[in-house]
Amino acid sequence: MSPLPTDTTTAGSAPPGPAAPAKAPPGRRRRPRPGRLGLHAFLMTVSLAFLAPLALAVYASLRPYDETSEHGYFSLPRSLSFDYYRQAFTDSGMTKYFVNSLIIAVPGALLALFLASFVAFAVARLRLPGSILLLMLFTAGNLLPQQVIVTPLYVLFNRIPLPYWMSDSMTMFDSYWAVILVHVGFQIGFCVFVLANFMRTLPQEILEAAIVDGAGVWTQYWRITLPLCRPALAALGTLQFTWMYNDFLWALVFISDGDKLPITSALNNLRGQFFTDYNLLAAGSVIVALPTLLVFLLLQRHFIAGLTLGSSKG
Template sequence: MFPTPIEKASPTARIAYKSVLPIALILWLLPLIAVAVFSIRPAEDFTNANYWGIPSSFEGFKNYGAVFFQSDMPRYMMNSVLITVPTVLGAVALSAMTGFALGVYRFNGNLLIFFMFVAGNFVPFQILMVPVRDLTLDLGLYNTKRGLILFHIAFQTGFCTLFMRNFIRQLPGELIEAARVEGVAEWRIFWYIVLPLMKPALAALAVLIFTFIWNDYFWAVVLTQGPESQPVTAGITSFNAQYRAAYHLMSAGSIVAALPPVLMFFLMQRHFIAGLTLGAVK
């Protein structure tokens, strides 16, 4: 039923695995390597069609200096921080409370409410473009960081609730029942008993949502415009001129924009892995 571990495979299979794995890794990393190399090329290499050859000169300091000091990239980065952090906090906080309510309490309509949260994940987000944009215009939230934050919280809470509800249902119910017998209020049960046990799940969910929101491009373009509210994913395109695309600056900006999610993952790696694997074995 399950694939045979590579340690127990035949010698031929192990040799083939060890030979193919580095090639697959290089192919997977090739786009990232290309972006990194593009970010240190001079603009003349693109004019001369020197895309994959050795860079004619090293312009890394110049390109990254232009990104940081001669463009609105710092402002776009700050916009992304101001959009992503409140969204992560809001979505995780709401999903922790809704997951607790749906995972602990038994009442009529529990599954129906849970289904409504889950069903939103199956709606293609592209079909929401026009109604969501019109709604932000009607509410005066178009081209504001506040509007993007509220939309992301609403859209991500469904997945987060699914994640948290299933996690909470794996917790021992005897802890909650014992607290109730002792007369502990429900909000204290959530705050002092359930929430501390949810730390691995909260960390894993925070990393996932941080990555989703930081890397979002579609809604950043649909709901915002200009450096006053656009996040960094949409701001990278500002390096394009009317008749010419500054690929070296776009590549440098992409590398800079990719650093916060990578840093977030490595800082939370231990909690992230623990949250994803908790309950995998008995």
């Protein structure tokens, strides 16, 4: 008689559960979905469309104008050189124009961020009565077309006196102050809108703890709130510097002295009366764009962090 099979499970132990599903091999990746492939293809197409004019300008600036006029801009090059860059930098006197642009763009961007952070802190963190109306008022200022107030500002700046050490013309007109003031006035609304919405996402418990420790309003603003807004300030600072640096309208209207004009006006010195070498003009345009590219590369990490704020929770 064969022995009965013995049960190897001990008393009180749970019966074995179902077998775990087998894991996929570590080297195998999930196949991308068609929707994601289409999104990547669309983004690559848009990126190439935006980069194509810049690439064409760089390509044209390295070729002689006679060669492109004979064979076209989309032909293969016979020779490449950096002679146009040297000629564009020396013929247009870009050094002083670079300095003029920095005198306008750097203080203008810093002043716009500084004043906007004041208003944004009051609107978002102090819970003042009418704060929403104030935020709407600053935001609505961006909807006003800038060109409609060129004439009133021109008349106004000619009537505002300034001491000689601030302006050679003894008025606001024909001075850097006029251009900086206009830039700050038009850009502060956008900065207030962005900073106020970012400050609303900060935990209110941080300020409450600071108030319990005896922190005043200035300490709450300068030592607690502003350090937390560093990504947003970096992103806004990059945009503000780029917009003020690339501006041509306001400097052309409010500055009459050619030695005070910004870098964008230097490109006009490369245009001849009867003939324009567009390859030389392309080289000058690339040189003008280098400072904004440098600012973006230096603040790239903070700029991307500022753009992705609020994209995820936790």
